[in-house]
Amino acid sequence: MGRKGVEDELEVLTACGVGMGSCLILRMTAEEVFKELGLRAHVLATDVSSARGMKADIFIAQELHTPEFEGLFPVVISVKNFIDKKEMREKIAAAMEKAGWKAA
Amino acid sequence: MEGRLRTRVALHAKVRVPVSDWEHAIRAVCAPLVEAGAITENYADRCVEIVHEQGPYIVVAPGIALAHARPEDGARELALGAITLAEPVAFGHPSNDPVNLVLVFASPDKEAHVGLLASLARHLTQGLGERLLAAASDAAATARLQEVVDDVGP
Numbered sequence: 001m002g003r004k005g006v007e008d009e010l011e012v013l014t015a016c017g018v019g020m021g022s023c024l025i026l027r028m029t030a031e032e033v034f035k036e037l038g039l040r041a042h043v044l045a046t047d048v049s050s051a052r053g054m055k056a057d058i059f060i061a062q063e064l065h066t067p068e069f070e071g072l073f074p075v076v077i078s079v080k081n082f083i084d085k086k087e088m089r090e091k092i093a094a095a096m097e098k099a100g101w102k103a104a
Numbered sequence: 105m106e107g108r109l110r111t112r113v114a115l116h117a118k119v120r121v122p123v124s125d126w127e128h129a130i131r132a133v134c135a136p137l138v139e140a141g142a143i144t145e146n147y148a149d150r151c152v153e154i155v156h157e158q159g160p161y162i163v164v165a166p167g168i169a170l171a172h173a174r175p176e177d178g179a180r181e182l183a184l185g186a187i188t189l190a191e192p193v194a195f196g197h198p199s200n201d202p203v204n205l206v207l208v209f210a211s212p213d214k215e216a217h218v219g220l221l222a223s224l225a226r227h228l229t230q231g232l233g234e235r236l237l238a239a240a241s242d243a244a245a246t247a248r249l250q251e252v253v254d255d256v257g258p
Binding site: 016017018020021022024025026028029032048062063064065080081082083084085 | 154157158159160161162164165166168170172173174197198199200209211214217218221222224225226228229233
């Protein structure tokens with residue numbers, strides 16, 4: 001198995017209530033941040049009920065939605081501000097390190 | 105741009121709208137789009153109900169709410185609306201209250217809006233919220249929204 005985000009593409013889910021609004025905003029921000037961090041990631045936006053049956057390396061949603069997903073995905077990230085790349089970058093970098101996936 | 109296929113989007117924006125609470129704010133941002141026939145009254149109702157059902161997750165950033173419902177709830181056209189509020193209101197969000205900018209979008213299917221929202225996300229990251237809040241007239245705010253539409257990719 002290669003390093004996550006380097007040899008192996010990270011599978012990432014962004015989720016929101018309906019699955020077609022705020023999770024798309026979140027996906028855009030996440031995609032830009034992964035690019036800036038030099039990580040390979042495939043980001044999919046979905047609704048929270050579909051997300052319960054899906055697999056991914058990283059799950060990203062608002063703090064209102066993340067508690068029930070703790071333990072369902074290796075990494076669960078709560079984001080307050082969906083349009084703040086700085087918050088997203090810090091949280092993704094910290095989560096990658098915590099998961100032992102620290103990129104080069 | 106010559107020869108470029110323009111995305112058709114029903115647009116409206118209003119500034120400094122007085123509202124009594126978050127439900128009123130969502131109805132106020134929907135009303136002109138209902139009037140224009142882009143969305144139905146049911147769509148506006150569903151925008152409110154979704155927050156009752158799923159919580160105020162639509163407050164995507166400090167001060168900014170992005171209301172919407174599903175295509176089958178009464179989205180007739182691709183649409184984007186915005187209002188800035190005369191006085192901010194609380195949506196009950198743990199971090200991002202109070203809200204002073206309410207956006208709404210509608211999409212006739214599950215795909216048509218993806219490019220529009222990508223452009224909206226880019227513009228919001230680059231200060232669209234502040235520019236809308238600074239807009240002194242409805243026309244100025246509508247022009248800011250038009251820039252989002254103009255940047256929708258092919």
